[in-house]
Each structure stands twice: as structure tokens, then as C-alpha cells.
Amino acid sequence: MSIEPAPLPTDPPTATALKLFVVLSRSQAAIAAHAEASVVSHGLTITEFAILEALYHKGPMLLGEVQRKILVSSGGITFLVDKLEKRGFVRRALCERDRRARYAELTPEGHALIARIFPVHAEAIRRAMSGLGLADQREAIALLRTLGREAEALGPAPSSIEG
Amino acid sequence: MSIEPAPLPTDPPTATALKLFVVLSRSQAAIAAHAEASVVSHGLTITEFAILEALYHKGPMLLGEVQRKILVSSGGITFLVDKLEKRGFVRRALCERDRRARYAELTPEGHALIARIFPVHAEAIRRAMSGLGLADQREAIALLRTLGREAEALGPAPSSIEG
DNA sequence: GCCATATACTTCAGTAGTGAGATACTTGAC
DNA sequence: GTCAAGTATCTCACTACTGAAGTATATGGC
Numbered sequence: 001m002s003i004e005p006a007p008l009p010t011d012p013p014t015a016t017a018l019k020l021f022v023v024l025s026r027s028q029a030a031i032a033a034h035a036e037a038s039v040v041s042h043g044l045t046i047t048e049f050a051i052l053e054a055l056y057h058k059g060p061m062l063l064g065e066v067q068r069k070i071l072v073s074s075g076g077i078t079f080l081v082d083k084l085e086k087r088g089f090v091r092r093a094l095c096e097r098d099r100r101a102r103y104a105e106l107t108p109e110g111h112a113l114i115a116r117i118f119p120v121h122a123e124a125i126r127r128a129m130s131g132l133g134l135a136d137q138r139e140a141i142a143l144l145r146t147l148g149r150e151a152e153a154l155g156p157a158p159s160s161i162e163g
Numbered sequence: 164m165s166i167e168p169a170p171l172p173t174d175p176p177t178a179t180a181l182k183l184f185v186v187l188s189r190s191q192a193a194i195a196a197h198a199e200a201s202v203v204s205h206g207l208t209i210t211e212f213a214i215l216e217a218l219y220h221k222g223p224m225l226l227g228e229v230q231r232k233i234l235v236s237s238g239g240i241t242f243l244v245d246k247l248e249k250r251g252f253v254r255r256a257l258c259e260r261d262r263r264a265r266y267a268e269l270t271p272e273g274h275a276l277i278a279r280i281f282p283v284h285a286e287a288i289r290r291a292m293s294g295l296g297l298a299d300q301r302e303a304i305a306l307l308r309t310l311g312r313e314a315e316a317l318g319p320a321p322s323s324i325e326g
Numbered sequence: 327g328c329c330a331t332a333t334a335c336t337t338c339a340g341t342a343g344t345g346a347g348a349t350a351c352t353t354g355a356c
Numbered sequence: 357g358t359c360a361a362g363t364a365t366c367t368c369a370c371t372a373c374t375g376a377a378g379t380a381t382a383t384g385g386c
Contacts, residue, residue: 005222006278014285016300017292021194023304027311028191029234031184034314045372059168064334071192073374078336080373100334100381115169122177129180131313136306137179141186143295143303148190150294151197208342227364236344241366243343263351263364 031128038124042117047072049121051080052089052106052114060105062095089113194291201287205280210235211247212284215269215277218253223268225258252276 009015032046039049050070055061061069067077081104084090089110095101106114129137172178195209202212213233218224224232230240244267247253252273258264269277292300 006219006281008220009282009285012297014289016297016304017289018285020292020295020300020304020307021198021288023307023311024187024191024194026234027307027314028187030311030314031187034317035184047372056169057171062334067335071189074335075337075375076373082336083372095334098334098382100379102335118169119172122172122181125184126177126180128314128317129183129310130317131310132183132306134175134179136309137183140303140306140310141179141183143299143306144183144186144190146299147292147294147303148186148193151190151193151291154197154291154293210342225364230365237365238345238367239343245366246342258364261352261364263349265365 034124034128038121055106056114060103062101063104066104197287197291201284218269219277223266225264226267229267
């Protein structure tokens with residue numbers, strides 16, 4: 001006597017949200033795979049690349065600022081900047097206003113590296129997105145911006161533990 | 164003498180694709196954070212949950228089928244099914260047609276667990292997506308479906324190594 | 327000034343994977 | 357039947373983190 005597969009929810013709000021979750025996750029994974037391929041071939045992980053890219057486009061940043069921008073843990077940002085520092089792409093600098101804090105900034109070697117590979121990366125992203133025309137991409141940006149902003153603003157789901 | 168921050172690309176196809184990449188990644192991360200919170204409180208990782216959910220809605224599946232569905236490596240699916248098997252939520256079963264292959268299927272305990280937590284998870288997703296109305300969600304599904312399908316179909320980017 | 331609390335970063339043990347190679351079996355050509 | 361090539365799973369060394377606790381400094385109330 002085997003257990004029957006359960007049907008998926010059919011009420012429209014839940015069914016639609018679940019479908020959106022699936023296509024959002026899969027499309028993000030598919031695009032990220034292209035982005036990653038364009039970067040690992042240069043000996044960087046996608047997260048290391050994200051740090052170099054942030055410093056390249058914003059200039060020196062406090063470690064905490066970088067951490068929030070690339071969405072890693074506090075331990076993660078120390079670990080990642082250590083790795084990039086050992087390879088000579090990034091260095092730490094003191095912050096005069098707050099002696100707890102440290103800036104991360106590109107070395108000339110790091111700047112040269114990211115200046116060389118960023119255009120390749122940008123082209124890989126453009127190509128990965130080419131399934132959608134420019135107008136559709138703008139439409140998607142508007143929808144996802146709203147979706148993301150509201151999801152980030154939403155507190156944790158009301159739990160059954162708290163009455 | 165410091166290095167100036169570099170400007171972002173401004174040609175519309177590249178600039179738009181990069182923006183879309185950012186909002187796609189951030190919105191996916193924001194939604195996934197809600198999905199994950201609804202699942203870790205039950206002692207499962209999101210990937211373990213995905214396996215139980217797949218078996219719950221599709222019935223027994225070959226390990227390779229589950230692997231492709233949840234997008235993990237070959238080593239990953241063995242590791243994950245091992246963990247779920249040790250906790251008594253899943254068991255392996257022989258495949259009569261192909262003696263290399265193994266089915267994964269829910270135990271009664273696993274079925275009871277996923278039947279209990281899936282509705283909570285579905286509700287968390289519905290809530291996380293509530294920044295968008297139903298019509299906008301459908302629009303987003305259509306756009307992301309196209310985007311993901313085309314990105315998956317795209318081969319690796321032409322490398323500078325191959326002429 | 328002194329203290330409690332908050333913040334910025336680091337350390338470190340642990341976790342959830344990846345990916346290459348190994349094993350076992352299947353399939354089709356001959 | 358036999359073999360080569362292909363496929364399904366497993367093993368294992370390795371990696372990229374996470375998150376909690378620790379250290380150093382900052383900030384505001386008194």
C-alpha cells in the first residue's frame with residue numbers, strides 16, 4: 001500500500017506564488033551559472049569578483065559596507081578580503097574616524113585585473129539575458145524591484161509559537 | 164594618488180542586463196530567505212526540504228531525477244539522501260529495470276513531516292510574494308520563464324581561447 | 327569621567343555542499 | 357556472447373562559506 005503523491009495547492013494566490021518562486025529560482029540559477037563561468041576562468045569565485053567589482057565602481061569601502069552589499073556573513077567578509085589581500089588584489093587601510101573599522105581598497109594589481117575582466121563579465125550577462133528584449137527586461141526590472149523591496153521589508157512570518 | 168572609481172557601462176543593452184542581474188539576484192535572495200526561515204525552524208535545510216517536497220508531490224523518484232530537479236551535484240544528492248535516510252524521513256528502494264539505479268521514497272514519518280510543514284511553507288512564499296498583485300505575478304512568471312529557458316539553452320560563452 | 331550598550335571586525339569550529347575518480351551495471355555494435 | 361562506451365550512484369578530499377563568541381573601540385546617559 002503506497003502513499004499517493006499529494007496534489008499541489010490550486011487556490012490562485014498560493015499556486016501563482018509557488019510557480020513564481022520556482023521560475024525565479026531557476027532563472028536566477030541559470031543566469032548566475034553564466035556569470036560564474038565568465039569569472040572562474042580568471043581564478044576568482046563569484047563572491048571574490050563581487051568584492052573587486054564593488055571596489056572598482058565605488059572606490060574604497062568599509063568592510064561592513066562591502067559585506068552588506070554582497071550579502072555575506074561577518075566572518076565571510078573577513079575570510080574573503082584575507083584571500084584577496086594574500087593574492088595582492090586588495091589591501092586594508094585604517095579608518096581615521098573609527099579605529100574599529102577598516103577600509104578595503106584595490107591595489108594597482110587588483111584594479112588592473114578587474115578592469116580587464118569586468119567587460120567580459122558584463123558581456124556574458126548581456127548575452128545570458130538576451131532571451132528577453134530590452135523592453136521586456138525593463139518590465140522585469142520594475143516587477144522584480146517591487147518584489148524584492150517588499151520581501152526585504154517584510155518581517156519574519158508570524159510563527160505559531162508567538163500567540 | 165588614488166585610483167578613481169570606474170563608471171558603469173551606459174550602453175542600454177549592457178546597462179539594462181546588469182541592472183536586471185542585480186534585481187534578479189537580490190529579489191531571489193530576499194524571497195529565498197523567507198522560504199528558508201519557514202523550513203529551518205523544522206530542522207531541515209532548504210535543500211533537504213526540496214527533496215521531501217519533490218517526493219511528496221511526485222512520488223518515488225530515481226536519485227538522478229531528484230538531482231536534476233533540485234539542481235545539486237551527484238555527490239550532493241547521495242549526501243543529502245543519506246542524511247534524510249539516517250533521520251528516517253526517506254528510504255532507498257531498488258529499481259527493477261536498472262540495477263545501478265535507486266529510488267528515493269518517503270517513509271511514513273517523512274510523509275507526515277512534509278504534509279505538516281508544506282502548507283506553512285506555501286503560505287510563507289505566498290506572503291513573501293505579496294508585494295506583487297496576482298496579475299503582476301503572472302506577468303513576472305511569463306518573463307522569467309522565457310529568460311530562464313533561453314539562458315539554460317545558451318551554450319557557454321565563446322571564449323577568447325577558442326579562436 | 328564612568329559605565330552600559332552598541333558596533334566593527336576577527337577567530338574558529340562546524341556545515342553544506344562540489345567535482346573528480348571509482349564501481350557497478352546497461353546498451354548497442356559486431 | 358563480447359566488448360566499448362555510456363550511465364547511475366557512491367566515495368572522498370576539498371572549498372566556501374556560516375554563525376556564535378571574542379576583542380577593540382565608540383557612543384550616550386548620568
